Amino acid sequence: MIQGILFTLMGFVDSLMIGQLGEGAISGLGNSSQLLSFSFLLFAALSTGGSILVSQYSGAGQPQKLVHVAQSMVATGWLCGVVLGAVFYLYAEELIAILTTDIFLPSGDWSAVPGIAGSYMRIVAFAVPCMLLSQMISAVFNASGNTKTPVKIAIFFNVVNFVGNYILIFGLPIPGIAESLFSPLGLRGAAFATLIASVGQSITLLICLLRQFKIKNLLMPEWRYLRQIVELGYPNTIDGFYWQGARVFYTVLMNSVGAIAYAGYAIIRTFKSLFMLPVGGLQQATAIHIGKLLGAGKFRQAQASANSAIMVGLLIMTVPVLLLILFANPLLSLYNIQDQTRELAYICIWILAFSLYFTSINSVIPGLLRAGGDAKSVMNITLLSFAIVGAPVSYVLGIWCDWGLIGAFVGICLEEVFKAGIFVRRMRAGFWLKRLV
Template sequence: MNTIRRSEFKREMKELVIPSVLQMLVGNSFSIVNMLMVTSLGDGAVAVTAAAGRISFILSMILTAVYGMTAYMTQYYGKQQYTLMRATFGFMLLTGIGMSLLAFVVVLIWKEPILTLFIKDTDLLPLGLQYVSIMAFVFLISAIRDAYAQALGSIGKVKITLYVGLCAMAVNIILDYGLIYGRLGLPKLGVAGAAWGTLIASSISLLFLFVFIYSKSYYLNIGVRELFSLPLKLRQQVLKTITPLMFHEGMWSIGNMLYAVAFGSLGIAALATFQLANTLQGYFMMGIHGFAYAAKVMIGQQLGKDNQEQAIEYARRFTRISVIAGIMISVVIVIVSPFASLVFPKLSAEVHASLGNVLLLQALAMTAFFLNNVWIVGMFRAGGDNLFTMNMILITTWAIALPAVFVGAYVLHLPLEWVYGLFLCEEISKALIGYKRYRSQKWMRNLVGNIPESPSAAASL
């Protein structure tokens, strides 16, 4: 890459990565603060939020698959085909709302049998049911808010979502403090207070986002007609691309739910440790999410312009960044792991003893986590390579790691640390398969090569 291109790469990457990392910092700081407040209520409260969190995770991953349509938005934006970009967003928003409504109904009807997969303690089950009943409404609100946020992010406009996130975090922290502990003149609701805080903060953040977008006529201020303006042939093409991604995210998220079931079988302390480790992992990985986002936008725009050579060079640079960052974060985790339990003083000695060991195992696999994020979420998704990633998940999650974890937990009755090591086999095997795909360059596809700007003209193709 010549000096001019290298300078352009660094400038564009910084413009995308810095706001995205700050947004991740806000989101993960919010998660850490939430977790700190809930952990003061004991292992059982953490286990309840962990169980509900697995349900939320499945729904969010299915919606993430719907948001795979942003690969088209990125490439349309790169080609300056703004009418089709907005039409694609309309179709994505409509699909996301439909999926979230379906999920809302399913969770409300079957919440008890779902929760009993994770929570075997009958005393904790009513608490979990109350928490999930409130969080079901968060699914609906988040589906709309996140659709706008994902779409804005796909065209490099991430600052507004950062500002909205900051406001939501501040509101959520204040409400959590008041509603969990009965402070600030608010009722003491315990774990349910955390759910109410999330619901109110999510509603406010959606309102802020709407006011900004529609008062400023900001990029995605679409009307009702644009929800249905994407031509049928293009809808079919988009659905063909994201269907494997929906299956991918669905199967992966169900697999993650089953991991929680396996860890739950080891006891409340093991499930609480698993939840804490996942929360801290998200915090450690927030930087690489920013680079994955930048890779998706920058490489996607180059693919839309048919600039294959520059897309390849960008992919190489992002891969090198991932390796260096993964090694650096691994060292940080090794240093801080002995002190992690000090952050959660109210939890049991059993959780304190296992958490440091689990974090050390995370450190060993962190480079694989980073590479998988940049390759799968960034590069492969930019080129719409969703069928391959679907097959990868079937192999790494369902054929390798999930059977190993269940055998370790249910058959061999291994200690938590050993079972967590088996859980990490997914990321390691995924990185090995992903590296081969990355090197093949088969993921590099122009999704919008010969599509006219006007939806009406596109319909005639």
């Protein structure tokens, strides 16, 4: 849970500080983050499939196979990161323009957002290989049961990122003495801070990995294990594309409503990510624990753990829901936004609070289904929920009924309700039990 909080905190600190620069910068950062998240799903098969193998090999007492899997994950991860980073550097504005729908206009008629976001993305592109490397190494540590090492490293480099943001975005202002000691870099400053923190975190994680596991070659994956990783993980990649495709649809939908609607949506999405973190940690812990139980052949304990995880998730979610409602206005006051944006976001916070209980179910159950080899059902449920409820309802309420941000956001939350019901039914069917790798 702590690791998830720290991971999202890096993005939240960027969002909060950039929020002082106005709606244009918020939209630039929000669209850039959306592009990064969507692109990383290309490689979700590596971390998900590898985590399944690592946890089951750990439970079965086969450490040598665990090392082969870890080598394949890490080597493939950073090599793919180099390719992805090059694409971001070369085509930053064009990729952002797809999200903002500017791509369909002559280049001279584009809005300011692709240019703003492009300057951020070209810097972050150099951090992408390090981000993917850190993601793979953290997955190996977590799936093997060593969850403390990534947390300790994340704590340090989140502090580095926070300090870097303050210095580079605002030019190191000293209250009462100087407005800034050098020229503020604004959004580009946040990108440089992210780059510095990402490089340092990946190098530190790599050193710790090599000390714990005897990995011989970081330049070449073992193809036999890589094939098995991809076979297990590709349903999660497809599920991620469905899920992120839905987010891209909602991003385009909000951008079509207007800049104010998208700025409000970007703020609410940040709050949702932050307040869902405790349950996200529970999902990961449940998946690791169930994977080990299945690897050891303890099927009844795995089923009991699954039921307990859902109940605990619902109980834990009560605290973030209450905090979100109580501190809605103070949180929104941290952003330098127009009154109309603030009013729309406040209404959406109450809608979000209601939906978080269903989102917690949708966070925990997919992890245990994947741990039991039932990953295909997750991607099918994601697509079904978006196609039947999310896309049509959000479009009808947001655009056709002209309810704007509030109508579209109601459609997004109703998708979570529908999805939760299907996930519970699938878990009770028990297909995920006894599907060992």
